[in-house]
Amino acid sequence: MQTIAPRLWRLLLVLVAASAAFLGGAAPASAHAALTGSDPKQGAVVDKAPAQVKLTFSEKVAMSDGSVRVLDPAGKRADTNRTTDLGANTYGVKLRKSLPDGTFTVAYQVVSADSHPIAGAFTFSIGAPSDTKAVLPAQEAGGGLVGVLYDIARYLSYAGFILVVGGGAFVLGCWPRGAGVRPVQRLVTYGWVTLTGSTLALLMLRAPYTGSGKLADALDMGKLGDVLNTKTGAALVSRLLLLAAAALFIAVLFGAYDKREDPKEKKDLTFGLAIGGTVVAIGIAATWAMAEHASTGIQAGIAMPVDVLHLLAVAAWLGGLAALVVALYRTSSVEAVAVRRFSRVAFASVVVLAATGLYQSWRQVGSWSALTGTSYGQLLLVKIGLVVVLVGVASISRRWTGRIASGAGEAPAETAAVIVEQRAEKTSANAGKASANAEKTSANAEKKAANKPAGVRKPVTVPAPSGGADDTERSAQLARQRAAMATAREKRIRDADPHRSGLRRSVLTEAGIAVVLLAVTTALTTTEPGRTEEEAARATSAAAAAQRSGPLALKVPFDTGGQDGKGTVRIELDPGRTGSNDLHVYVKRPNGSAFDVPEVKVSFTLKAKDLGPLPVAPDHIATGHWTASGVQIPMAGNWKIAVTVRTSDIDQVTVNKNTQIG
Incomplete structure (x- = not known):
């Protein structure tokens, strides 16, 4: 039984490491808003340069000047660096005048309404597609070292909140005597320090997390001002x-409250601490609700208070559980009535969690397909499974609590407390008796020496008083040994109770599952909700369908290698979707004049479905112009269009171009 404490720490370290691995292996924060449309559309070829580029998102985003960059084929800025909110979740950036033909790259990096960064890029072409030298940053928004540190700070902030709120509630509502227990005091204080430190870290890391991704920008006071x-x-x-107010609550709880002896004064102080602590806890929980998932999407006015209730229920359950683990393993005098009170609190918390979690799941997922087909839905299923296991283990703890409450487990703890108290009194009495004896011996020796005649007096050696340096050191050493023996005897008595040992094991198991559950919950906050993901997918599909409702135009250069073998071939497919299409092929020389080559052939291949090549032999109808009617595209997909151009009897080449059709 002497190895229980090391085993406890080893198990907790393993669970924390597993949680860290879970978080570390997760992808960077997913976009909680999605680009649902643009003008020009992705991959579109327009005849002339537009006045501005418009981006439409699935929800409102935070965008500043420079959030959208448009790069020309040479990689130079083609926009004016000014963005405009056009309403209906649409934003625009104006383009410069006299832009060249070719392929332009649009890169954007914004922040969604629920505080997560979004980044992406797409291309469109003016006149005809071309090669581009545009280089996009390799750093993904919310990723890299800054993203890892930000996720760790987010996890620690949740953990600190749970320990402060849940631990304080456990002491005030379930075990008032725990206010004077040092391990419980340390638990709640460490929770406050963790929450405060992680909040400061989140504030400093916010600018690089949503911006450059450079850790050095965390110390940029200008960018910190923008974050504020x-x-x-x-x-x-x-x-x-609010954490400053929480510090005052902790100081009173573990100071004045613990020292109050008058029952009426203690009752009044308990009421005041309960009201003040509840207000502070609600306020801290609201700082998450007002800035993350609950503040966006449908029914935000209902979702935010529901989210606050959810967070408070989690803290009351898991934070109280952590305090109970500490009380059971680090003290021997936790009363059965305190365990019974916490059991009722935990049951009420589970009921609140079930109700609020059901509403949040419906709001964030929205459909059965999103529950199994999106990352958010799959993580939610994992969370539900962990909660079910946690409730099952908690039911075992309730049974152990019932056995302790029956009286079987009270004697050892009470006996240990009595033994320690008696031993302390005995040690104090012995120390006082030894000091009195030493003083008496010294006085008698002096008296005897004074009564002898002066001529016959001999030097009298008086024993050194017991209060000397050596005896003081020996007394202190003896006191430490006695205290250690008392502690060991107390631990043996405590561990001899099978009911209390069983409760400790089951509660420790609950705490371990809770650590992993907190990791999954943190991952959920950085994952795009299933409802948003499906809505964005539908909007993107609709935009793609609208984009392909017009003619498809592609321009590809060729070189057969022979004399007069260079040129460009332009392919037009109308209406550019599944079913019957009209095909037009135009061949031109490098100077732009029509090029009447001996032969042109076209084929279509859908590699993903192992379909094709589907050959098409267009008819020559004019100089440099071939056409074919009724070209069938059987299904939508990323098709490879192969064009074979023959410029002489022996010189020909096949050029390929991939494009989405349908």
Whole structure:
């Protein structure tokens, strides 16, 4: 039984490491808003340069000047660096005048309404497609080292909140005597330090997390000022202010409250701490609700208070569980009545979690297909499974609690407390008796020496008083040995109770599952909700269908290698979707004049479905112009169009182009 404490720490370290691996292996924060449309559309070929590029998202986003960059074929900026909110979740950036023909790259990096960064890029062409030298940054928004540190700080902030709120509630509502227990005091205090430190880290990392991805930008005071003007920055600052009030609550709970002896005064102080602590806890929980998932999407006015209730229920359950683990393993005097009270609190918390979680699941997932077909839905299923296991283990803890409550487990703890108290009194009495004896011996020796005649007096050696340096050191050593023996005897008595040992094991198992559950919950906050993902997919599909409702135009250069063997071939497919299409092929020389080559052939291949090549032999109808009617595209997909151009009896070449059709 002496190895229980090391085993406890080893198990907790393993669980924390597993959770860290889970978080570390997760992908960077997914976009919680999605690009659903653009003008010009992705891959489109327009005849002339548009005045501006428009981007439409699935929800409102935070965008500043420079959030959208348009790069010309040479990789130079083609926009004016000014973005405009056009309404209906659509934003625009104006383009410069006199732009060249070719392929342009649009790169964007914005922040969704629920505080997560979004980045992406697409291309469109003016006149005809071309090669491009545009280079996009390799750093993904919310990824890299900054993303890992930000996710760790997010996890620690949840953990700190749970320990502060749940631990304080456990002491105040279930075990008031725990306010004077040092291990419980440390648990709640460490929770406050963790929450405060992680909140500061989130505030400093916010700018590089949503921007450049460079860790050095965390110390840029200018960018920190910009963060303070955002919704997330305001929420983090509000959390720090509320944590100052939480520090006062902790100081009173473990100071004045613990020292109160008068029952009426203690009752009044309990009421005041309960009201103040509840207000502070609600305020801290609201800093998450006002800045993340609950603040966006449908029914935000209902979702935010529901999210606050959900967070408070999690803290009351898991934070109280952590305090109970500490009480059971680090003390021997936790009363059965405190365990019974927490059991009722945990049951009420589970009921609240089930109700609020059901609503949140419906709101964030929206459909059965999203529950199994999206990352958010799959993580939610994992979370539900962990909660079910946690509730099952909690039911075992309730049974152990019932056995302790029957009286079988009370004696050892009470006996240990009595033994320790008696031993302390005995040690104090012995120390006082030894000191009195030493003083008496010294006085008698002096008296005897004074009564002898002066001529016959001999030097009298008086024993050194017991209060000397050596005896003081020996007394202190003896006291430490006695205290250690008392502690060991107390631990043996405590561990001899099978009911309390069983409760400790089951509660420790609950705590381990809770650590992993917290990791999954944190991952959920950085994953795109299933409802949003499906809506974005539908909007993107509709945009793609609309894009392909017009003629498809492709321009490809060729070189057969012979004399007069260079040129370009332009392919037009009308209406450019599944079913029957009209095909037009135009061949031109490098100077732009029509090029009447001996032969042109076209084929279509859908490699993903192992379909094709489907050959087409267009008819020559004019100089440099071939056409074919009724070209069948049997299904939508990324088709490879192969064009064979023969410029002489022996010189020919086949050029390929991939494009989405249908």
